[in-house]
Amino acid sequence: MWAAVAGVAALLATYPTAFHAVQWLGAAYLAWLGVRMLLAKPGDAPVLHIEPRHYFKQAGLITLLNPKAIVFYMAFFPLFVDPARHQGMVTFGLMAATIAVLTFLYGLTVVLLTHFLAERMRANPMIARVLEKVAGLCLLGFGVKLAVSGKPMAKIFCVANQKGGVGKTTTTVNLAAGLAKVGQRVLMVDLDPQGNATMGSGVDKRQLKMTVYDVLLESASVAEARVRSDRLVEAGCSYDVLGANRELAGAEVELVEVERREKRLKTALAEVAGDYDFVLIDCPPSLSMLTLNGLCAAHGVIVPMQCEYFALEGLSDLVNTIKQVHANLNKDTEIIGLLRVMFDPRITLQQQVSDQLKSHFGDKVFNTVIPRNVRLAEAPSYGLPGVAFDPAARGSQAFVEFAKEMVDRIEKMK
Numbered sequence: 570m571w572a573a574v575a576g577v578a579a580l581l582a583t584y585p586t587a588f589h590a591v592q593w594l595g596a597a598y599l600a601w602l603g604v605r606m607l608l609a610k611p612g613d614a615p616v617l618h619i620e621p622r623h624y625f626k627q628a629g630l631i632t633l634l635n636p637k638a639i640v641f642y643m644a645f646f647p648l649f650v651d652p653a654r655h656q657g658m659v660t661f662g663l664m665a666a667t668i669a670v671l672t673f674l675y676g677l678t679v680v681l682l683t684h685f686l687a688e689r690m691r692a693n694p695m696i697a698r699v700l701e702k703v704a705g706l707c708l709l710g711f712g713v714k715l716a717v718s719g720k721p722m723a724k725i726f727c728v729a730n731q732k733g734g735v736g737k738t739t740t741t742v743n744l745a746a747g748l749a750k751v752g753q754r755v756l757m758v759d760l761d762p763q764g765n766a767t768m769g770s771g772v773d774k775r776q777l778k779m780t781v782y783d784v785l786l787e788s789a790s791v792a793e794a795r796v797r798s799d800r801l802v803e804a805g806c807s808y809d810v811l812g813a814n815r816e817l818a819g820a821e822v823e824l825v826e827v828e829r830r831e832k833r834l835k836t837a838l839a840e841v842a843g844d845y846d847f848v849l850i851d852c853p854p855s856l857s858m859l860t861l862n863g864l865c866a867a868h869g870v871i872v873p874m875q876c877e878y879f880a881l882e883g884l885s886d887l888v889n890t891i892k893q894v895h896a897n898l899n900k901d902t903e904i905i906g907l908l909r910v911m912f913d914p915r916i917t918l919q920q921q922v923s924d925q926l927k928s929h930f931g932d933k934v935f936n937t938v939i940p941r942n943v944r945l946a947e948a949p950s951y952g953l954p955g956v957a958f959d960p961a962a963r964g965s966q967a968f969v970e971f972a973k974e975m976v977d978r979i980e981k982m983k
């Protein structure tokens with residue numbers, strides 16, 4: 570029976586339509602049970618008649634449907650198991666069996682306790698009726714929730730500023746690593762032919778078989794072109810990379826000829842949106858067709874800026890471009906925040922510009938400030954984001970803080 574269940578699960582995972590059909594069937598069944606419970610009159614036969622001989626079957630079902638309990642029990646294993654000494658099939662088998670037995674016992678306890686309480690309740694018809702209606706409402710609610718719950722879709726953010734060298738790439742790769750570190754699934758898209766974000770994520774741009782260029786020209790899908798660096802996996806903050814190299818500079822010209830040219834990236838990313846919590850796009854230092862593709866695909870724009878006099882001047886161009894994209898191409902996109910980077914509090918001018926930004930843009934300025942930190946500047950030459958290269962550095966810690974702030978913002982946006 571277990572093999573059959575695993576087979577069906579694999580089938581459902583492969584065919585999303587089948588998965589949705591089963592989801593809808595389950596939702597309809599739960600809602601139907603709920604409605605029958607709500608409409609039941611005193612003296613009717615029980616809607617769900619469960620006999621003691623079904624207890625084991627029910628506990629088995631709970632075991633199967635209870636991934637949270639399994640994870641809970643797994644959390645205790647490091648107390649008893651040392652991965653260096655305990656290896657191989659025997660340990661694996663013992664662990665799997667222990668988890669299965671514990672989850673089953675948990676299910677059985679829940680079933681027995683519920684039935685024991687139900688028997689006691691039945692003695693008082695008034696309580697039994699109220700409970701039946703509450704259960705009916707809950708089942709109806711579960712049904713509706715199951716029907717509307719889909720796979721969560723990634724939030725897509727563009728890191729843009731047409732000024733060169735303001736810290737776009739540093740922000741993109743470190744935010745990606747920071748988000749990965751706090752348990753988010755991340756895809757980093759390099760839209761800059763310089764390929765700095767690719768190299769800074771542990772991926773050699775010269776070795777790439779497929780890049781974002783192939784995706785924009787529709788000769789490859791994101792799923793085919795994305796890669797992941799083993800070094801980031803080792804560092805415990807890994808994310809997928811849709812890389813770029815000099816070839817991408819040609820896309821600018823080649824895209825002029827094609828239709829929907831500014832929506833190419835948006836269309837391609839839609840196919841993998843269910844695989845991630847965040848997609849971060851590193852833009853080139855220009856307001857080109859590549860940047861336009863990034864802006865069209867994004868739900869929001871993160872603008873890294875140094876607190877210097879000229880920083881504010883360039884900002885108005887970017888704000889205008891984003892307004893135009895918002896009006897004509899992508900109603901979703903807006904600046905979600907200005908990020909103060911390479912900040913040095915000892916410099917009075919920086920402090921002044923920072924205050925000015927706060928009073929001008931208020932909530933649009935992120936709370937986190939990224940300090941000027943030499944470890945962040947050194948990390949790219951080792952092919953790693955600072956967060957992975959030196960997690961203890963002040964700059965790295967600031968980026969992990971920023972990642973948490975982003976996760977909070979997303980929660981509030983929902």
Ligand SMILES: Nc1ncnc2c1ncn2[C@@H]1O[C@H](COP(=O)(O)OP(=O)(O)OP(=O)(O)O)[C@@H](O)[C@H]1O
Pocket residue numbers: 732733734735736737738739740761765852853854910911912939940941942943945946947949964
């Ligand atoms: N917080 C920081 N502290 C110290 N150095 C930094 C910091 N942020 C960025 N840098 C350094 O500043 C330089 C420019 O940063 P980065 O490449 O991220 O900018 P960019 O906006 O992506 O540039 P481009 O416009 O060329 O794409 C790099 O040498 C980087 O290492």
Ligand SMILES: [Mg+2]
Pocket residue numbers: 737738739761765851852853
């Ligand atoms: Mg860059």
